[in-house]
Amino acid sequence: MRFEVITHESGNQTVLVPRGTAEPPKPAKRKGTVAWYVPYTAVHPATAESAPRDAVWIDVSNSDIAYYVALLDIWKRGETFALLEHDVLCRPDIIQEFEDCPEPWCLYGYDSMCHPQCQEAWRNQLGCTRFRSELIAVVPDALSSIPADNWDWHEMCNGVGENLRAAGFTHHWHHPPAEHHRETHRI
Numbered sequence: 001m002r003f004e005v006i007t008h009e010s011g012n013q014t015v016l017v018p019r020g021t022a023e024p025p026k027p028a029k030r031k032g033t034v035a036w037y038v039p040y041t042a043v044h045p046a047t048a049e050s051a052p053r054d055a056v057w058i059d060v061s062n063s064d065i066a067y068y069v070a071l072l073d074i075w076k077r078g079e080t081f082a083l084l085e086h087d088v089l090c091r092p093d094i095i096q097e098f099e100d101c102p103e104p105w106c107l108y109g110y111d112s113m114c115h116p117q118c119q120e121a122w123r124n125q126l127g128c129t130r131f132r133s134e135l136i137a138v139v140p141d142a143l144s145s146i147p148a149d150n151w152d153w154h155e156m157c158n159g160v161g162e163n164l165r166a167a168g169f170t171h172h173w174h175h176p177p178a179e180h181h182r183e184t185h186r187i
């Protein structure tokens with residue numbers, strides 16, 4: 001990824017991070033029971049091609065807490081939903097397993113994980129994760145009760161995870177892991 005630092009006449013500077021020019025695909029009519037969302041700051045073609053056709057893309061590039069606000073809004077709707085982050089690739093078997101698995105909180109690890117035994121440290125990750133409506137109904141304040149210090153997208157997943165665990169829920173890993181391209185390719 002290329003970055004650009006612009007120096008203004010005043011001497012102050014602006015950092016420009018390119019977002020790419022691609023627009024997200026228009027969501028098709030909902031196909032399954034899971035509402036899919038793709039929070040994004042850039043549209044990566046590989047992710048766009050892999051994402052469920054009925055996924056709603058949410059531009060969260062406006063602020064570091066935009067992802068939190070998006071999730072707060074999704075949570076309020078109370079329906080079963082899944083997240084695919086913009087640097088993760090979806091697969092047909094992922095879509096199917098998220099439809100079928102009765103567990104309330106399901107997720108895929110990433111193929112970029114260093115060692116299998118390190119996976120558990122990322123159990124709160126949201127990059128390819130599905131929550132069922134039954135869980136949301138039990139913990140309706142899982143998002144709204146997160147303190148403002150943890151609204152930043154780096155911290156938010158742990159705030160959600162800790163609130164769900166405090167309510168007695170446990171994550172359910174699915175396999176094989178999802179491909180995590182980490183925005184390393186050009187956009």
Ligand SMILES: [Zn+2]
Pocket residue numbers: 101102103105106107172173174
């Ligand atoms: Zn599951």
Ligand SMILES: [Zn+2]
Pocket residue numbers: 113114115118
């Ligand atoms: Zn490791």
